């Protein structure tokens with residue numbers, strides 16, 4: 001017979017669910033969720049709540065079953081019920097920072113372990129709906145935003161087998177109403193952190209990026225820190241100077257290379273539009289089906305409209321993205337992946353510090369947390385996989401990149417506007 005631990009003691013509950021102890025954030029906040037907890041009364045643990053929520057959110061059958069099984073196992077254990085309630089309270093109701101990076105991986109030995117955090121995320125959806133409704137957002141946006149629960153659980157299944165939800169750090173942004181999925185893409189407010197200064201010509205609208213001062217670059221316009229700092233020859237350092245009337249610095253081409261010849265911009269004609277520390281809207285691409293270019297353009301147009309109408313208090317100067325998808329080398333692959341290239345060509349690209357290939361291998365060969373693919377046995381069932389295996393065998397190294405799109409230019413989607421107008425003065 002299992003003995004119910006003292007439910008007032010976070011450590012005792014943690015031990016009862018197979019953990020050595022409760023993390024500090026659980027212990028510190030534990031008493032605060034005690035009054036609102038009643039064994040057998042947790043709303044998301046009633047028998048029909050999970051299937052109904054999953055139906056409303058269009059969660060796939062296999063993930064619904066995994067969440068239902070998890071809820072059934074939680075119902076069996078007063079310790080699990082108390083923990084599930086505390087985590088729901090901490091993540092969705094408390095208004096505190098839930099410090100999810102300290103939440104331990106729950107043991108597979110307990111049947112509720114692998115999906116408990118997924119269940120907690122699901123439990124947050126009525127609250128998220130209230131947050132979105134208060135902003136005047138349609139139900140469809142809430143449903144699309146919550147679809148990441150299904151996406152990440154299914155991705156885990158594809159990578160590792162079995163159902164486990166591990167994307168809590170990511171989905172905390174969704175549950176607090178910070179991240180929105182608008183059609184094909186997702187948006188999360190952030191702060192610009194790359195070492196480039198961006199200018200727009202006041203009459204032509206042309207955009208140009210200049211590198212900040214004192215950065216080390218390679219001959220090919222990548223940061224010296226790219227590819228594990230493996231290239232040491234031909235390095236050069238950027239210089240940036242600024243007066244009231246002129247800025248001088250090395251420009252970035254819209255294709256993402258920093259050029260060694262400096263250019264000078266007259267500040268009567270060029271207006272600064274973005275620099276480090278400015279508010280931006282970071283863009284994310286969920287792994288849900290293909291990414292056709294038109295749907296991405298529609299998503300950007302919608303983002304401009306939604307943030308203007310519903311979040312006038314959330315300023316942002318540009319859309320930004322850092323991803324394995326923004327590697328200009330995709331254009332050289334044989335065959336070049338059409339949607340990835342079309343997406344990339346709309347951005348004003350720039351190199352990123354410490355650019356590396358790991359994310360490409362993770363995302364293309366499902367190698368999360370593992371090493372580089374074994375090229376002899378790597379799967380070759382898509383044209384991208386085949387092209388990347390050939391590229392790697394020839395000694396190539398893919399690497400992530402960054403990009404910027406200004407809200408003003410979103411209407412140009414599909415015309416490769418930054419490339420067409422050229423970045424370099």
Ligand SMILES: CC(C)(COP(=O)(O)OP(=O)(O)OC[C@H]1O[C@@H](n2cnc3c(N)ncnc32)[C@H](O)[C@@H]1OP(=O)(O)O)[C@@H](O)C(=O)NCCC(=O)NCCS
Nearest residue numbers: 285286287289290291323337338339340363364382383384
């Ligand atoms: C981004 C994404 C939707 C692009 O897919 P897409 O629209 O099919 O892209 P393309 O049309 O350019 O693909 C061309 C080919 O490459 C394949 N391909 C694209 N992405 C692939 C991937 N991640 N793994 C394996 N093959 C892939 C396609 O299936 C297609 O193959 P085919 O010619 O044999 O039919 C897809 O890569 C994806 O879901 N990635 C996961 C999410 C992600 O990486 N987000 C960004 C995180 S920073």
